[in-house]
Amino acid sequence: MLRRLATLALVSGVALSATAAQNIKIGVFLPMSGDQSSFGDETMSGVKMAVEEINAGKDFKIELFTQDEKSNPTDSANAVKKLINVDKVDVVVGTVASSNTNAAAPIAQAAKVPLMSPTSTNVKVTDVGEYVSRICFIDDFQGSAMAKFALKPKAEGGLGAKTAVLVIDSSSEYSKGLSAAFREVFTKNGGKIDNDGEIFYVQKDRDFSSLLTKIKRKKPDVVFAPGYYTEIGNMIRQAHTFGITAKFLGGDGWSAPQLFTLAGEKAIVGHYFSDHFSHEDTDPAVQDFVKRYRAKYGKDAPGMAALGYDSIRVVIDAAKRAGKVERTALMKAINSTKGFKGVTGVITLDAKRNANKPLVILETQKDRATFKTRVNP
């Protein structure tokens, strides 16, 4: 009898704790104004969608705190200080540009609050310490994946390229990192890049005519140009004017609607870039997300939204495994994320707290990019 009573108490106790959702405070800092605001808006749309879905369930009640990091490192640092010291959040999620995440990460590390970046891809971001992690792949992977794609014979869905020229944004760590990775893999596997096959420009350059004259004379099969969409849009437009027929390749810095308007529909068709996500990916989980996103926001989900969505869900998954909402326990659980099925692919954090996951290669059409292939790490 006594035993039965005890069992009853235990059962009801369990039932009781199952109905009371656990509270978790998540602080999000993103660029809601400034140059990167379109990336910030997109990421935030995914974050909000995930929070709503989780709060509709029974297990967790997320209290969301948001800060605008204004697209610069100083405000990023201030935003994280405020989230940690004033709002007393359990976890921080953010931000887009690697240099801004780098400015904020040491603060989170010192305060022993887990910080997870949804979209910063520079290799150095997670070097700050064990409290800093990310759910996106790193730049080396993008560079090497594009090199392999360029080399792969046409019959196997690649470009069958033998020669390449690198066009590098010398004001960006991101661009240099991707280029170095591309060069290494491309040349190691039989591709050829001349000694003077590295051409530099800087952000805000508008006149690429002399740079393109150089490329035209070299007649490479592909041009690897891992810059940001503003300069690349211009460059591809001018390349078309110069009659350059080489395919241009790039990374996720291309991924913005402005790429297509700046280049113009005649020039932009038929180039390739790597990205985190494609709304055309046929994976059922992706299609389910795309459908729900469209129902909520009335448009196709961009890659940043998918990463924002996944970042919140990985945090909650970690909280579930940790069994309690406590910063250090959360950090450990986040860092041991393994095989999490996100909409941006299966996410496993490696020893350096970088996500080991596939990327997609997109092909540019007149006004949008379409899914070409998926590359596993």
Add this chain to the structure above:
Amino acid sequence: MSSIDPGELLQYLINGLALGSIYALIALGYTMVYGILKLINFAHGEFYMAGGIFGVLAIGTLGLHPALGVLAVLVACGALAMLVERLAYRPLRNKNRIAPLITALGVSIVLMEGFRVVFGAQPRSFPQLFENTVYDLGEWFPSLEGVIVQQTQIVIFLVMLVLMSALSYIVLKTKMGRAMRALSFDFDASRLMGVPIDRVIAFTFFLGASLAGIAGILVGMYFNNVEPYMGQLAGLKAFTAAVLGGIGVIPGAVLGALALGVCESLVVGYGQSSYRDAIAFGILILMLTTRPWGLLGKPQREKV
């Protein structure tokens, strides 16, 4: 680099002349204002930016006929410059020369950030006013196959030449021009002779800003990209060009600008893009230390 290919060199020259023509249109305004007021109007690059953005609004958003649109941009840029002159420079005209210079820097920031707040920081594409036909010189000279000239480049160059001539005509042959020249010689004497100083200065600003506005439209068509920060660097380059040619001298501004454009193009072609701005400003420093009156200017002895 073993030998220099003549076709390649020619292509760099063509690219450089187009870029230089744009600098020239901006440099003309710099040089005019300096010639008369001895004021380096650091906000001048912003009128060029305004020209690009007004162009997108007038021709792209409002859908005006291109000719009408260009005219509207000219008037809008000119009016903006007159407003700036009235509010920011005129009250300081009789103060020392540092006050207006600092004010000019402030005006530049206000205009730049103002445009960013109203129109956003995202770069916008520019409506195409005509088909940008590309001519391959190989059609006429087989040895030059692959060297291309774009219609936009030709238009930019011709527009620059026409406007420079028109400006020279205004300054040298009209009554307003005579008043401008009088002011540049002696302010007080001109006032005593009955020259309407305020009107002449306002007109100078109007003229200079309209030229910069045209440059903004041309660059919009050439690069298909306008944004609120584009005036910053272009303004500094044009200033360099004006100093190079001899600030205050109209043909000097054009010569300096073309030289600068070609120089930059060659640096990118035979060197590295990263050094382009360094070379441009290196020229400025070299010129200021060795020949501060510029290529076409005359040395002036400091009056004691």
